Amino acid sequence: MPSTANRSSAWLVAGLVFFSALPLSFGVLRLMQLAGLSDVMPPASASAIPLVSHIVGALAYMLLGATQFSPAIRRRWPAWHRLAGRLALVGAALVVVSALWLTFAYATPSFGGLVLAGLRVAVASAIALSIGLGLAAVLKGQIARHREWMIRAYALGIGAATQMLVLMVAEMVSGGAPTELNRALLMGLAWGINLMVAEWSIRRGRLAA
Numbered sequence: 001m002p003s004t005a006n007r008s009s010a011w012l013v014a015g016l017v018f019f020s021a022l023p024l025s026f027g028v029l030r031l032m033q034l035a036g037l038s039d040v041m042p043p044a045s046a047s048a049i050p051l052v053s054h055i056v057g058a059l060a061y062m063l064l065g066a067t068q069f070s071p072a073i074r075r076r077w078p079a080w081h082r083l084a085g086r087l088a089l090v091g092a093a094l095v096v097v098s099a100l101w102l103t104f105a106y107a108t109p110s111f112g113g114l115v116l117a118g119l120r121v122a123v124a125s126a127i128a129l130s131i132g133l134g135l136a137a138v139l140k141g142q143i144a145r146h147r148e149w150m151i152r153a154y155a156l157g158i159g160a161a162t163q164m165l166v167l168m169v170a171e172m173v174s175g176g177a178p179t180e181l182n183r184a185l186l187m188g189l190a191w192g193i194n195l196m197v198a199e200w201s202i203r204r205g206r207l208a209a
Helices: 004-019 021-034 048-067 071-076 078-106 111-139 143-157 159-174 180-208
Strands: none
Touching (some): 004 048, 004 071, 048 078, 048 143, 071 078, 078 111, 111 143, 111 180, 143 159, 143 180, 159 180
8 A cells, every 4th residue: 555655746746747738738739830740839930949959858857857756766666767867857958958049049129028038047047056956966965955956946947837827817817918028027926936836845845854
């Protein structure tokens, strides 16, 4: 009979995958469009190389990264845990590099566009820094610290899911699409929400240890 902790971690992994389903679905549709298999999505304005890299990286990071939060997987299949973690890191690297590429190549010169570009650069840099600190921690055998930094990185990495919800609620409340500046601020709010949840989870884990 699985323990309560194992059941909780299984629900957490399933919840993270479900939460990421909407942006992942849009990503798959975009890949199909770029491959000429679908015209459901509006035409992409960005170059295919960074866009495909960003989508593929996000798919790997969101899905494989979610499995890293399962103690049962770590115990029963440690080799898979390590392999999935490495592949998730490759996905994260693709996300960070392609995000910076897309930001610098296609940011709009308006104030709202510059605010969003600044936020994207800051978040991409924070993800890279968190992963770097997490890797440094695990190499020193500091597993708890490694986990904390990876939680922060993953929380920022799945920001697109929270952004879709925040923007949806904002449009329902205001009755229309937000301005470019408000959209940038709402996207920043979504990243902030994810980071606050991550810090709450980290603090909760410390208190339970």
